[in-house]
Amino acid sequence: MIFRNRLFFGLLLMLVAFSGCQRDDICPESTQTTSLLIIRFYDVDDRVTFQSPTNLQIKAVGDTTVYTNDLFNTDSLAIPLRTDADVTSYEFTFNYAEGDDIDPDSPVEQNNTDTLTFSYIRDQEYLNRACSFKINYSELDVETEAGEDGAWIQAYQIEQEEVTNETEAHLSLYY
Template sequence: MKKIISLLLVFTFGLSSCEKDDICDPDTPTTPRLVFTFYKINSPSELQNVTDLMVIGEDEKTGIIFNETATDTTKYLANGSTISIPLKTNVNSTTYTFILDSQNDNPAAINTDAIKFNYTHQDVYVSRACGFKTTFTLDPLSTSPPFSVPFVQTDTDGNGLWMQEVFVINPNIENENETHIKVFF
């Protein structure tokens, strides 16, 4: 009888010391990035591939080069006409510089625009294993005080804006499965 009780006690304490595995499934959605899709300005329904597009965040020294024909590790393959970039989770705006044809030997062919994105963000609980993710909402356009715009575009090099038209398609950035920004050039 004592052996049975001891065995039950060992079994009970053994089960109580087990814990669930806290492993976040790699397929669990995390903080989404802002998805851009590029189109031809003269044919708005036709996608336009980017060529040596370098994207540099404010306060960063180097950028990521998106190239539709990447052949080395310093260049990241853009999905033809689509790129994704992160937004900062601890402030309400992020500024990026977009350099078209950044690897061109002819400096006159390189064109630089900057865009500052204004947004609100919210931390959303995912699970104990995965923690939190942040979702974003681009500020809506308002024409009365307090003034608000989803982004501010600047021609930083004086060569004219290469991103001739920029439209917010989906201001709610909750996943990366859809386009948030359409750019025509």
């Protein structure tokens, strides 16, 4: 009798202990989180064929984050927009060089920097407990500002004002 009571209470205790356990809350890689801004570059005279800028460096204004050509896809680049503000600014430097790489005899101007400021409206979307929230961006707008060395970005076209996925380009830049 005592053995049955101990067995019963032991099973009851294990049932109570394991009833509070839940499966691991892991966000699957297949879940789309906050999308990056997709940019494509074209020659200003050939607005159909993609053309990657030479030695492009992109630096977030007010941040130390730097993106260079070797991080880009062959036909586009993806950069993040701020999730805590309605404006993000980047310095786009064409033909970037520093130190011993600077060639004073180069036929192409080096370190030509234009600043692009992206403005948008942020909309939080709850995904689930594991993945939390993602930010969707709408009403994307861009302003370009040439540096002291003149503009290397000649024109731009906003392809999609909504930044909700990474399947198509959001912005085309012509230089």
